[in-house]
Amino acid sequence: MRAIEFQEYGGPEVLKVVQAEAPEPGPGEVSIDVAYAGVNFADLKARAEGYRVPSLPFRPGLEVSGRVRAVGAGVEGIRPGQEVAALTGGGGYAEVVVTAAATVFALPEAVSLRTGATLPTVLPTAHALLHEVGRLRAGETVLVQGAAGAVGTVAGQLAKAAGAGAVYGVVSEAAKAEHALKYGYDEVFVGPGFVDDVQRATGGRGVDLALDPVGGDTLRRSLDALAVFGRLVSFGNASSAEPWQVGQPELYPTGRSVSGFSILSLAQTAPGSLRELAERAFRKVADGTAELPVTAEFPLADAAEAHRLIGSRTSTGKLLLRVGA
Ligand SMILES: NC(=O)c1ccc[n+]([C@@H]2O[C@H](COP(=O)([O-])OP(=O)(O)OC[C@H]3O[C@@H](n4cnc5c(N)ncnc54)[C@H](OP(=O)(O)O)[C@@H]3O)[C@@H](O)[C@H]2O)c1
Structure with a gap:
Protein backbone atom coordinates (compact mmCIF):
# COMPACT_ATOMS: atom_id res chain seq x y z
CA MET A 1 0.00 0.00 0.00
CA ARG A 2 0.98 3.67 -0.34
CA ALA A 3 1.41 5.92 2.67
CA ILE A 4 2.82 9.37 3.42
CA GLU A 5 5.75 9.47 5.81
CA PHE A 6 8.40 11.87 7.05
CA GLN A 7 11.86 10.85 8.22
CA GLU A 8 12.91 14.30 9.45
CA TYR A 9 11.13 17.42 10.69
CA GLY A 10 10.81 20.33 8.28
CA GLY A 11 8.65 21.99 5.63
CA PRO A 12 5.98 20.28 3.52
CA GLU A 13 8.73 18.83 1.28
CA VAL A 14 9.67 16.26 3.96
CA LEU A 15 6.35 14.45 3.29
CA LYS A 16 7.21 11.49 1.02
CA VAL A 17 5.15 8.74 -0.58
CA VAL A 18 6.36 5.30 0.57
CA GLN A 19 5.33 1.72 -0.21
CA ALA A 20 4.62 -0.34 2.90
CA GLU A 21 2.96 -3.56 4.06
CA ALA A 22 -0.72 -3.07 4.87
CA PRO A 23 -0.96 -3.16 8.69
CA GLU A 24 -3.00 -5.88 10.42
CA PRO A 25 -5.23 -5.15 13.43
CA GLY A 26 -4.16 -6.49 16.83
CA PRO A 27 -6.54 -7.24 19.71
CA GLY A 28 -9.06 -4.43 20.15
CA GLU A 29 -8.05 -2.81 16.85
CA VAL A 30 -9.63 -2.30 13.44
CA SER A 31 -8.03 -1.88 10.03
CA ILE A 32 -9.69 0.49 7.57
CA ASP A 33 -9.41 0.85 3.79
CA VAL A 34 -9.15 4.62 3.74
CA ALA A 35 -11.44 6.57 1.41
CA TYR A 36 -10.53 10.09 2.57
CA ALA A 37 -8.10 11.41 5.17
CA GLY A 38 -8.72 14.73 6.93
CA VAL A 39 -5.89 17.26 7.13
CA ASN A 40 -5.50 18.93 10.53
CA PHE A 41 -3.37 21.83 11.72
CA ALA A 42 -1.91 19.37 14.24
CA ASP A 43 -0.44 17.39 11.29
CA LEU A 44 1.59 20.49 10.34
CA LYS A 45 2.85 20.78 13.91
CA ALA A 46 3.80 17.09 13.89
CA ARG A 47 5.73 17.56 10.65
CA ALA A 48 7.40 20.83 11.58
CA GLU A 49 8.14 20.40 15.29
CA GLY A 50 7.38 16.80 16.29
CA TYR A 51 4.05 17.47 18.06
CA ARG A 52 2.88 14.09 19.41
CA VAL A 53 5.45 12.22 17.30
CA PRO A 54 6.88 9.33 19.37
CA SER A 55 9.68 8.47 16.89
CA LEU A 56 10.79 8.88 13.27
CA PRO A 57 9.90 7.88 10.61
CA PHE A 58 6.30 8.93 11.26
CA ARG A 59 3.09 8.68 9.24
CA PRO A 60 0.80 11.65 9.92
CA GLY A 61 -2.99 11.66 9.76
CA LEU A 62 -5.41 11.86 12.70
CA GLU A 63 -8.72 11.07 11.02
CA VAL A 64 -10.12 9.04 8.14
CA SER A 65 -13.29 7.76 6.60
CA GLY A 66 -13.44 4.42 4.83
CA ARG A 67 -14.61 0.81 4.95
CA VAL A 68 -13.63 -1.62 7.67
CA ARG A 69 -11.09 -4.07 6.24
CA ALA A 70 -10.63 -6.40 9.23
CA VAL A 71 -11.28 -6.46 12.98
CA GLY A 72 -8.91 -7.76 15.64
CA ALA A 73 -9.67 -10.15 18.48
CA GLY A 74 -12.27 -8.96 20.96
CA VAL A 75 -13.78 -6.24 18.75
CA GLU A 76 -17.57 -6.20 18.84
CA GLY A 77 -20.15 -4.13 16.99
CA ILE A 78 -17.92 -3.33 14.00
CA ARG A 79 -17.94 -5.53 10.90
CA PRO A 80 -15.82 -5.74 7.73
CA GLY A 81 -17.25 -3.66 4.90
CA GLN A 82 -18.95 -1.19 7.25
CA GLU A 83 -18.58 2.51 6.38
CA VAL A 84 -16.93 4.31 9.27
CA ALA A 85 -15.17 7.48 10.37
CA ALA A 86 -12.26 7.13 12.78
CA LEU A 87 -9.80 9.04 14.88
CA THR A 88 -6.31 7.59 14.54
CA GLY A 89 -3.23 8.25 16.64
CA GLY A 90 -1.40 8.92 13.35
CA GLY A 91 -1.02 7.02 10.09
CA GLY A 92 -4.23 8.28 8.47
CA TYR A 93 -2.41 9.50 5.33
CA ALA A 94 -2.33 5.93 3.95
CA GLU A 95 -4.36 3.45 1.94
CA VAL A 96 -4.82 1.29 5.05
CA VAL A 97 -4.72 2.39 8.68
CA VAL A 98 -5.07 0.49 11.95
CA THR A 99 -6.65 2.18 14.95
CA ALA A 100 -8.28 1.31 18.29
CA ALA A 101 -11.86 0.10 17.90
CA ALA A 102 -12.79 2.60 20.64
CA THR A 103 -12.25 5.50 18.21
CA VAL A 104 -14.04 3.98 15.19
CA PHE A 105 -17.53 5.38 14.63
CA ALA A 106 -20.28 4.05 12.35
CA LEU A 107 -21.22 6.75 9.86
CA PRO A 108 -24.70 8.12 10.49
CA GLU A 109 -27.12 7.23 7.72
CA ALA A 110 -27.08 9.69 4.82
CA VAL A 111 -23.56 10.90 5.71
CA SER A 112 -21.23 10.18 2.79
CA LEU A 113 -17.65 8.95 3.12
CA ARG A 114 -16.47 12.36 1.94
CA THR A 115 -18.42 14.20 4.62
CA GLY A 116 -17.49 11.47 7.10
CA ALA A 117 -13.81 12.36 6.84
CA THR A 118 -14.58 15.90 8.01
CA LEU A 119 -16.19 14.73 11.26
CA PRO A 120 -13.82 12.92 13.68
CA THR A 121 -11.58 15.72 14.98
CA SER A 265 -6.04 13.17 25.16
CA LEU A 266 -9.74 12.39 25.62
CA ALA A 267 -9.38 9.49 23.16
CA GLN A 268 -6.61 8.07 25.34
CA THR A 269 -7.98 8.79 28.80
CA ALA A 270 -11.76 8.55 28.43
CA PRO A 271 -12.74 6.80 25.17
CA GLY A 272 -16.28 6.17 26.46
CA SER A 273 -16.80 9.90 26.99
CA LEU A 274 -15.36 10.58 23.54
CA ARG A 275 -17.82 8.13 21.96
CA GLU A 276 -20.80 9.82 23.65
CA LEU A 277 -19.47 13.23 22.64
CA ALA A 278 -18.87 12.10 19.04
CA GLU A 279 -22.42 10.72 18.78
CA ARG A 280 -23.88 14.01 20.00
CA ALA A 281 -21.67 16.00 17.64
CA PHE A 282 -22.11 13.83 14.52
CA ARG A 283 -25.88 14.12 14.99
CA LYS A 284 -25.54 17.86 14.40
CA VAL A 285 -24.29 17.15 10.89
CA ALA A 286 -26.74 14.33 10.22
CA ASP A 287 -29.69 16.60 11.17
CA GLY A 288 -28.38 19.58 9.18
CA THR A 289 -27.58 21.84 12.16
CA ALA A 290 -23.95 22.20 11.02
CA GLU A 291 -21.84 21.49 7.98
CA LEU A 292 -18.12 21.61 7.36
CA PRO A 293 -17.49 22.58 3.74
CA VAL A 294 -14.59 20.83 2.01
CA THR A 295 -12.79 23.73 0.36
CA ALA A 296 -9.88 21.77 -1.13
CA GLU A 297 -9.22 18.12 -1.92
CA PHE A 298 -5.87 16.64 -2.95
CA PRO A 299 -4.75 13.15 -4.03
CA LEU A 300 -2.84 11.32 -1.27
CA ALA A 301 0.48 11.87 -3.07
CA ASP A 302 -0.05 15.65 -2.90
CA ALA A 303 -0.31 15.82 0.89
CA ALA A 304 2.49 18.41 0.85
CA GLU A 305 0.27 20.77 -1.17
CA ALA A 306 -2.45 20.50 1.47
CA HIS A 307 0.11 21.36 4.16
CA ARG A 308 1.34 24.34 2.11
CA LEU A 309 -2.21 25.63 1.81
CA ILE A 310 -2.99 25.47 5.56
CA GLY A 311 0.49 26.80 6.36
CA SER A 312 -0.12 29.81 4.10
CA ARG A 313 -2.97 30.86 6.41
CA THR A 314 -5.26 31.39 3.43
CA SER A 315 -7.35 28.23 3.81
CA THR A 316 -10.93 28.12 5.06
CA GLY A 317 -13.14 25.19 6.06
CA LYS A 318 -11.80 21.63 5.73
CA LEU A 319 -9.06 20.12 3.55
CA LEU A 320 -9.14 16.43 2.59
CA LEU A 321 -6.81 13.90 0.97
CA ARG A 322 -8.55 11.58 -1.51
CA VAL A 323 -7.13 8.12 -0.95
CA GLY A 324 -9.27 5.16 -2.07
CA ALA A 325 -12.54 6.90 -2.91
N1 LIG B 1 -7.64 20.64 21.31
C1 LIG B 1 -8.21 19.90 20.38
O1 LIG B 1 -8.80 18.85 20.66
C2 LIG B 1 -8.15 20.36 18.96
C3 LIG B 1 -8.82 19.65 17.95
C4 LIG B 1 -8.77 20.15 16.65
C5 LIG B 1 -8.07 21.31 16.38
N2 LIG B 1 -7.41 21.95 17.38
C6 LIG B 1 -6.67 23.19 17.15
O2 LIG B 1 -7.57 24.09 16.57
C7 LIG B 1 -6.90 24.93 15.65
C8 LIG B 1 -7.59 24.84 14.32
O3 LIG B 1 -7.32 23.54 13.80
P1 LIG B 1 -7.87 23.12 12.38
O4 LIG B 1 -7.31 21.79 12.09
O5 LIG B 1 -9.34 23.38 12.35
O6 LIG B 1 -7.11 24.13 11.43
P2 LIG B 1 -7.64 25.39 10.63
O7 LIG B 1 -8.41 26.25 11.55
O8 LIG B 1 -8.35 24.91 9.43
O9 LIG B 1 -6.27 26.11 10.22
C9 LIG B 1 -5.38 26.66 11.18
C10 LIG B 1 -5.93 27.96 11.80
O10 LIG B 1 -5.00 28.48 12.69
C11 LIG B 1 -5.01 29.90 12.61
N3 LIG B 1 -3.66 30.35 12.94
C12 LIG B 1 -3.35 31.13 13.98
N4 LIG B 1 -2.06 31.28 14.07
C13 LIG B 1 -1.50 30.61 13.06
C14 LIG B 1 -0.16 30.42 12.64
N5 LIG B 1 0.86 30.96 13.30
N6 LIG B 1 0.04 29.66 11.54
C15 LIG B 1 -0.99 29.10 10.89
N7 LIG B 1 -2.28 29.23 11.27
C16 LIG B 1 -2.52 29.99 12.34
C17 LIG B 1 -5.49 30.23 11.23
O11 LIG B 1 -6.43 31.26 11.31
P3 LIG B 1 -6.07 32.79 11.07
O12 LIG B 1 -5.07 32.85 9.95
O13 LIG B 1 -7.37 33.41 10.71
O14 LIG B 1 -5.52 33.23 12.38
C18 LIG B 1 -6.26 28.98 10.80
O15 LIG B 1 -7.65 29.17 10.89
C19 LIG B 1 -5.43 24.48 15.66
O16 LIG B 1 -4.70 25.28 16.56
C20 LIG B 1 -5.53 23.06 16.17
O17 LIG B 1 -4.34 22.62 16.77
C21 LIG B 1 -7.44 21.51 18.65
Whole structure:
Protein backbone atom coordinates (compact mmCIF):
# COMPACT_ATOMS: atom_id res chain seq x y z
CA MET A 1 0.00 0.00 0.00
CA ARG A 2 0.98 3.67 -0.34
CA ALA A 3 1.41 5.92 2.67
CA ILE A 4 2.82 9.37 3.42
CA GLU A 5 5.75 9.47 5.81
CA PHE A 6 8.40 11.87 7.05
CA GLN A 7 11.86 10.85 8.22
CA GLU A 8 12.91 14.30 9.45
CA TYR A 9 11.13 17.42 10.69
CA GLY A 10 10.81 20.33 8.28
CA GLY A 11 8.65 21.99 5.63
CA PRO A 12 5.98 20.28 3.52
CA GLU A 13 8.73 18.83 1.28
CA VAL A 14 9.67 16.26 3.96
CA LEU A 15 6.35 14.45 3.29
CA LYS A 16 7.21 11.49 1.02
CA VAL A 17 5.15 8.74 -0.58
CA VAL A 18 6.36 5.30 0.57
CA GLN A 19 5.33 1.72 -0.21
CA ALA A 20 4.62 -0.34 2.90
CA GLU A 21 2.96 -3.56 4.06
CA ALA A 22 -0.72 -3.07 4.87
CA PRO A 23 -0.96 -3.16 8.69
CA GLU A 24 -3.00 -5.88 10.42
CA PRO A 25 -5.23 -5.15 13.43
CA GLY A 26 -4.16 -6.49 16.83
CA PRO A 27 -6.54 -7.24 19.71
CA GLY A 28 -9.06 -4.43 20.15
CA GLU A 29 -8.05 -2.81 16.85
CA VAL A 30 -9.63 -2.30 13.44
CA SER A 31 -8.03 -1.88 10.03
CA ILE A 32 -9.69 0.49 7.57
CA ASP A 33 -9.41 0.85 3.79
CA VAL A 34 -9.15 4.62 3.74
CA ALA A 35 -11.44 6.57 1.41
CA TYR A 36 -10.53 10.09 2.57
CA ALA A 37 -8.10 11.41 5.17
CA GLY A 38 -8.72 14.73 6.93
CA VAL A 39 -5.89 17.26 7.13
CA ASN A 40 -5.50 18.93 10.53
CA PHE A 41 -3.37 21.83 11.72
CA ALA A 42 -1.91 19.37 14.24
CA ASP A 43 -0.44 17.39 11.29
CA LEU A 44 1.59 20.49 10.34
CA LYS A 45 2.85 20.78 13.91
CA ALA A 46 3.80 17.09 13.89
CA ARG A 47 5.73 17.56 10.65
CA ALA A 48 7.40 20.83 11.58
CA GLU A 49 8.14 20.40 15.29
CA GLY A 50 7.38 16.80 16.29
CA TYR A 51 4.05 17.47 18.06
CA ARG A 52 2.88 14.09 19.41
CA VAL A 53 5.45 12.22 17.30
CA PRO A 54 6.88 9.33 19.37
CA SER A 55 9.68 8.47 16.89
CA LEU A 56 10.79 8.88 13.27
CA PRO A 57 9.90 7.88 10.61
CA PHE A 58 6.30 8.93 11.26
CA ARG A 59 3.09 8.68 9.24
CA PRO A 60 0.80 11.65 9.92
CA GLY A 61 -2.99 11.66 9.76
CA LEU A 62 -5.41 11.86 12.70
CA GLU A 63 -8.72 11.07 11.02
CA VAL A 64 -10.12 9.04 8.14
CA SER A 65 -13.29 7.76 6.60
CA GLY A 66 -13.44 4.42 4.83
CA ARG A 67 -14.61 0.81 4.95
CA VAL A 68 -13.63 -1.62 7.67
CA ARG A 69 -11.09 -4.07 6.24
CA ALA A 70 -10.63 -6.40 9.23
CA VAL A 71 -11.28 -6.46 12.98
CA GLY A 72 -8.91 -7.76 15.64
CA ALA A 73 -9.67 -10.15 18.48
CA GLY A 74 -12.27 -8.96 20.96
CA VAL A 75 -13.78 -6.24 18.75
CA GLU A 76 -17.57 -6.20 18.84
CA GLY A 77 -20.15 -4.13 16.99
CA ILE A 78 -17.92 -3.33 14.00
CA ARG A 79 -17.94 -5.53 10.90
CA PRO A 80 -15.82 -5.74 7.73
CA GLY A 81 -17.25 -3.66 4.90
CA GLN A 82 -18.95 -1.19 7.25
CA GLU A 83 -18.58 2.51 6.38
CA VAL A 84 -16.93 4.31 9.27
CA ALA A 85 -15.17 7.48 10.37
CA ALA A 86 -12.26 7.13 12.78
CA LEU A 87 -9.80 9.04 14.88
CA THR A 88 -6.31 7.59 14.54
CA GLY A 89 -3.23 8.25 16.64
CA GLY A 90 -1.40 8.92 13.35
CA GLY A 91 -1.02 7.02 10.09
CA GLY A 92 -4.23 8.28 8.47
CA TYR A 93 -2.41 9.50 5.33
CA ALA A 94 -2.33 5.93 3.95
CA GLU A 95 -4.36 3.45 1.94
CA VAL A 96 -4.82 1.29 5.05
CA VAL A 97 -4.72 2.39 8.68
CA VAL A 98 -5.07 0.49 11.95
CA THR A 99 -6.65 2.18 14.95
CA ALA A 100 -8.28 1.31 18.29
CA ALA A 101 -11.86 0.10 17.90
CA ALA A 102 -12.79 2.60 20.64
CA THR A 103 -12.25 5.50 18.21
CA VAL A 104 -14.04 3.98 15.19
CA PHE A 105 -17.53 5.38 14.63
CA ALA A 106 -20.28 4.05 12.35
CA LEU A 107 -21.22 6.75 9.86
CA PRO A 108 -24.70 8.12 10.49
CA GLU A 109 -27.12 7.23 7.72
CA ALA A 110 -27.08 9.69 4.82
CA VAL A 111 -23.56 10.90 5.71
CA SER A 112 -21.23 10.18 2.79
CA LEU A 113 -17.65 8.95 3.12
CA ARG A 114 -16.47 12.36 1.94
CA THR A 115 -18.42 14.20 4.62
CA GLY A 116 -17.49 11.47 7.10
CA ALA A 117 -13.81 12.36 6.84
CA THR A 118 -14.58 15.90 8.01
CA LEU A 119 -16.19 14.73 11.26
CA PRO A 120 -13.82 12.92 13.68
CA THR A 121 -11.58 15.72 14.98
CA VAL A 122 -13.57 18.87 14.34
CA LEU A 123 -17.17 18.04 15.26
CA PRO A 124 -16.51 16.61 18.76
CA THR A 125 -13.95 19.36 19.42
CA ALA A 126 -16.26 22.22 18.49
CA HIS A 127 -19.12 20.61 20.44
CA ALA A 128 -16.98 20.10 23.55
CA LEU A 129 -15.56 23.63 23.43
CA LEU A 130 -19.03 25.16 23.43
CA HIS A 131 -20.98 22.71 25.56
CA GLU A 132 -19.17 20.08 27.64
CA VAL A 133 -16.28 22.43 28.55
CA GLY A 134 -17.58 25.92 27.69
CA ARG A 135 -21.09 25.32 29.18
CA LEU A 136 -22.71 27.79 26.81
CA ARG A 137 -26.17 29.01 27.80
CA ALA A 138 -28.74 30.53 25.46
CA GLY A 139 -28.31 34.28 25.15
CA GLU A 140 -24.61 34.30 26.00
CA THR A 141 -21.98 35.83 23.73
CA VAL A 142 -19.11 33.85 22.21
CA LEU A 143 -15.73 34.78 20.69
CA VAL A 144 -13.89 32.29 18.46
CA GLN A 145 -10.28 32.68 17.25
CA GLY A 146 -9.50 31.13 13.83
CA ALA A 147 -13.16 31.55 12.92
CA ALA A 148 -12.73 30.64 9.23
CA GLY A 149 -10.73 27.46 9.86
CA ALA A 150 -12.21 24.01 10.25
CA VAL A 151 -13.00 24.14 13.97
CA GLY A 152 -14.02 27.79 13.67
CA THR A 153 -16.47 27.10 10.81
CA VAL A 154 -18.32 24.50 12.88
CA ALA A 155 -18.10 26.39 16.18
CA GLY A 156 -19.89 29.39 14.65
CA GLN A 157 -22.81 27.25 13.49
CA LEU A 158 -23.12 25.25 16.72
CA ALA A 159 -22.99 28.38 18.86
CA LYS A 160 -25.71 30.04 16.80
CA ALA A 161 -27.86 26.90 16.88
CA ALA A 162 -27.50 26.76 20.68
CA GLY A 163 -29.06 30.20 20.94
CA ALA A 164 -25.97 32.32 21.55
CA GLY A 165 -26.86 35.99 21.83
CA ALA A 166 -24.03 36.94 19.48
CA VAL A 167 -21.17 34.99 17.92
CA TYR A 168 -17.98 36.92 17.20
CA GLY A 169 -15.02 35.58 15.23
CA VAL A 170 -11.40 36.62 14.78
CA VAL A 171 -9.42 35.97 11.58
CA SER A 172 -6.08 37.15 10.24
CA GLU A 173 -7.29 38.36 6.81
CA ALA A 174 -10.39 40.25 5.70
CA ALA A 175 -11.00 37.66 2.96
CA LYS A 176 -11.54 34.99 5.62
CA ALA A 177 -14.19 37.08 7.36
CA GLU A 178 -16.53 36.57 4.38
CA HIS A 179 -16.31 32.81 4.85
CA ALA A 180 -16.99 32.95 8.59
CA LEU A 181 -19.99 35.25 8.19
CA LYS A 182 -21.72 32.46 6.23
CA TYR A 183 -21.29 30.01 9.13
CA GLY A 184 -23.04 31.48 12.14
CA TYR A 185 -20.90 34.53 12.96
CA ASP A 186 -22.63 37.85 13.56
CA GLU A 187 -19.44 39.89 13.31
CA VAL A 188 -15.85 38.97 12.42
CA PHE A 189 -12.85 41.00 13.57
CA VAL A 190 -9.55 41.05 11.71
CA GLY A 191 -6.24 40.87 13.53
CA PRO A 192 -4.85 41.33 17.02
CA GLY A 193 -6.94 44.39 17.97
CA PHE A 194 -9.93 42.19 18.71
CA VAL A 195 -10.25 43.16 22.40
CA ASP A 196 -11.23 46.71 21.42
CA ASP A 197 -13.60 45.32 18.80
CA VAL A 198 -15.25 43.07 21.40
CA GLN A 199 -15.62 45.94 23.86
CA ARG A 200 -17.24 48.09 21.18
CA ALA A 201 -19.56 45.30 19.99
CA THR A 202 -20.67 44.39 23.52
CA GLY A 203 -20.97 47.91 24.89
CA GLY A 204 -17.92 47.39 27.11
CA ARG A 205 -19.27 44.21 28.72
CA GLY A 206 -17.03 41.57 27.07
CA VAL A 207 -18.00 38.05 25.99
CA ASP A 208 -19.20 35.17 28.15
CA LEU A 209 -17.17 32.48 26.38
CA ALA A 210 -13.93 32.73 24.37
CA LEU A 211 -12.35 29.81 22.46
CA ASP A 212 -8.63 30.04 21.73
CA PRO A 213 -6.48 27.71 19.57
CA VAL A 214 -3.64 30.21 19.09
CA GLY A 215 -2.02 30.57 22.53
CA GLY A 216 0.56 33.20 23.54
CA ASP A 217 -0.52 36.83 23.37
CA THR A 218 -3.81 35.91 21.71
CA LEU A 219 -4.74 33.69 24.66
CA ARG A 220 -3.88 36.46 27.11
CA ARG A 221 -5.90 39.00 25.13
CA SER A 222 -8.83 36.58 24.98
CA LEU A 223 -8.91 36.70 28.78
CA ASP A 224 -9.10 40.50 28.54
CA ALA A 225 -12.09 40.14 26.20
CA LEU A 226 -14.15 38.24 28.81
CA ALA A 227 -17.12 39.60 30.73
CA VAL A 228 -17.35 39.20 34.50
CA PHE A 229 -17.74 35.43 35.17
CA GLY A 230 -16.59 34.73 31.59
CA ARG A 231 -14.95 31.44 30.55
CA LEU A 232 -11.90 31.00 28.33
CA VAL A 233 -11.20 27.61 26.75
CA SER A 234 -7.68 26.97 25.43
CA PHE A 235 -7.52 24.24 22.79
CA GLY A 236 -4.38 24.75 20.74
CA ASN A 237 -1.11 26.59 20.37
CA ALA A 238 -0.91 27.53 16.68
CA SER A 239 1.47 30.36 17.59
CA SER A 240 3.98 27.87 19.12
CA ALA A 241 4.35 30.32 22.04
CA GLU A 242 5.65 29.23 25.44
CA PRO A 243 2.78 27.88 27.59
CA TRP A 244 1.21 30.56 29.77
CA GLN A 245 1.10 29.91 33.53
CA VAL A 246 -2.21 31.63 34.20
CA GLY A 247 -2.67 32.23 37.90
CA GLN A 248 -4.55 33.77 40.77
CA PRO A 249 -3.82 37.46 39.99
CA GLU A 250 -5.60 37.22 36.64
CA LEU A 251 -8.53 35.13 37.88
CA TYR A 252 -9.52 36.39 41.36
CA PRO A 253 -10.76 39.89 40.59
CA THR A 254 -13.53 39.12 38.09
CA GLY A 255 -14.42 35.48 38.70
CA ARG A 256 -13.20 34.44 35.27
CA SER A 257 -12.20 30.85 34.57
CA VAL A 258 -9.82 29.19 32.16
CA SER A 259 -10.10 25.60 30.98
CA GLY A 260 -8.84 23.44 28.14
CA PHE A 261 -9.68 20.61 25.79
CA SER A 262 -7.77 18.02 23.76
CA ILE A 263 -9.62 15.43 21.73
CA LEU A 264 -6.50 13.28 21.39
CA SER A 265 -6.04 13.17 25.16
CA LEU A 266 -9.74 12.39 25.62
CA ALA A 267 -9.38 9.49 23.16
CA GLN A 268 -6.61 8.07 25.34
CA THR A 269 -7.98 8.79 28.80
CA ALA A 270 -11.76 8.55 28.43
CA PRO A 271 -12.74 6.80 25.17
CA GLY A 272 -16.28 6.17 26.46
CA SER A 273 -16.80 9.90 26.99
CA LEU A 274 -15.36 10.58 23.54
CA ARG A 275 -17.82 8.13 21.96
CA GLU A 276 -20.80 9.82 23.65
CA LEU A 277 -19.47 13.23 22.64
CA ALA A 278 -18.87 12.10 19.04
CA GLU A 279 -22.42 10.72 18.78
CA ARG A 280 -23.88 14.01 20.00
CA ALA A 281 -21.67 16.00 17.64
CA PHE A 282 -22.11 13.83 14.52
CA ARG A 283 -25.88 14.12 14.99
CA LYS A 284 -25.54 17.86 14.40
CA VAL A 285 -24.29 17.15 10.89
CA ALA A 286 -26.74 14.33 10.22
CA ASP A 287 -29.69 16.60 11.17
CA GLY A 288 -28.38 19.58 9.18
CA THR A 289 -27.58 21.84 12.16
CA ALA A 290 -23.95 22.20 11.02
CA GLU A 291 -21.84 21.49 7.98
CA LEU A 292 -18.12 21.61 7.36
CA PRO A 293 -17.49 22.58 3.74
CA VAL A 294 -14.59 20.83 2.01
CA THR A 295 -12.79 23.73 0.36
CA ALA A 296 -9.88 21.77 -1.13
CA GLU A 297 -9.22 18.12 -1.92
CA PHE A 298 -5.87 16.64 -2.95
CA PRO A 299 -4.75 13.15 -4.03
CA LEU A 300 -2.84 11.32 -1.27
CA ALA A 301 0.48 11.87 -3.07
CA ASP A 302 -0.05 15.65 -2.90
CA ALA A 303 -0.31 15.82 0.89
CA ALA A 304 2.49 18.41 0.85
CA GLU A 305 0.27 20.77 -1.17
CA ALA A 306 -2.45 20.50 1.47
CA HIS A 307 0.11 21.36 4.16
CA ARG A 308 1.34 24.34 2.11
CA LEU A 309 -2.21 25.63 1.81
CA ILE A 310 -2.99 25.47 5.56
CA GLY A 311 0.49 26.80 6.36
CA SER A 312 -0.12 29.81 4.10
CA ARG A 313 -2.97 30.86 6.41
CA THR A 314 -5.26 31.39 3.43
CA SER A 315 -7.35 28.23 3.81
CA THR A 316 -10.93 28.12 5.06
CA GLY A 317 -13.14 25.19 6.06
CA LYS A 318 -11.80 21.63 5.73
CA LEU A 319 -9.06 20.12 3.55
CA LEU A 320 -9.14 16.43 2.59
CA LEU A 321 -6.81 13.90 0.97
CA ARG A 322 -8.55 11.58 -1.51
CA VAL A 323 -7.13 8.12 -0.95
CA GLY A 324 -9.27 5.16 -2.07
CA ALA A 325 -12.54 6.90 -2.91
N1 LIG B 1 -7.64 20.64 21.31
C1 LIG B 1 -8.21 19.90 20.38
O1 LIG B 1 -8.80 18.85 20.66
C2 LIG B 1 -8.15 20.36 18.96
C3 LIG B 1 -8.82 19.65 17.95
C4 LIG B 1 -8.77 20.15 16.65
C5 LIG B 1 -8.07 21.31 16.38
N2 LIG B 1 -7.41 21.95 17.38
C6 LIG B 1 -6.67 23.19 17.15
O2 LIG B 1 -7.57 24.09 16.57
C7 LIG B 1 -6.90 24.93 15.65
C8 LIG B 1 -7.59 24.84 14.32
O3 LIG B 1 -7.32 23.54 13.80
P1 LIG B 1 -7.87 23.12 12.38
O4 LIG B 1 -7.31 21.79 12.09
O5 LIG B 1 -9.34 23.38 12.35
O6 LIG B 1 -7.11 24.13 11.43
P2 LIG B 1 -7.64 25.39 10.63
O7 LIG B 1 -8.41 26.25 11.55
O8 LIG B 1 -8.35 24.91 9.43
O9 LIG B 1 -6.27 26.11 10.22
C9 LIG B 1 -5.38 26.66 11.18
C10 LIG B 1 -5.93 27.96 11.80
O10 LIG B 1 -5.00 28.48 12.69
C11 LIG B 1 -5.01 29.90 12.61
N3 LIG B 1 -3.66 30.35 12.94
C12 LIG B 1 -3.35 31.13 13.98
N4 LIG B 1 -2.06 31.28 14.07
C13 LIG B 1 -1.50 30.61 13.06
C14 LIG B 1 -0.16 30.42 12.64
N5 LIG B 1 0.86 30.96 13.30
N6 LIG B 1 0.04 29.66 11.54
C15 LIG B 1 -0.99 29.10 10.89
N7 LIG B 1 -2.28 29.23 11.27
C16 LIG B 1 -2.52 29.99 12.34
C17 LIG B 1 -5.49 30.23 11.23
O11 LIG B 1 -6.43 31.26 11.31
P3 LIG B 1 -6.07 32.79 11.07
O12 LIG B 1 -5.07 32.85 9.95
O13 LIG B 1 -7.37 33.41 10.71
O14 LIG B 1 -5.52 33.23 12.38
C18 LIG B 1 -6.26 28.98 10.80
O15 LIG B 1 -7.65 29.17 10.89
C19 LIG B 1 -5.43 24.48 15.66
O16 LIG B 1 -4.70 25.28 16.56
C20 LIG B 1 -5.53 23.06 16.17
O17 LIG B 1 -4.34 22.62 16.77
C21 LIG B 1 -7.44 21.51 18.65
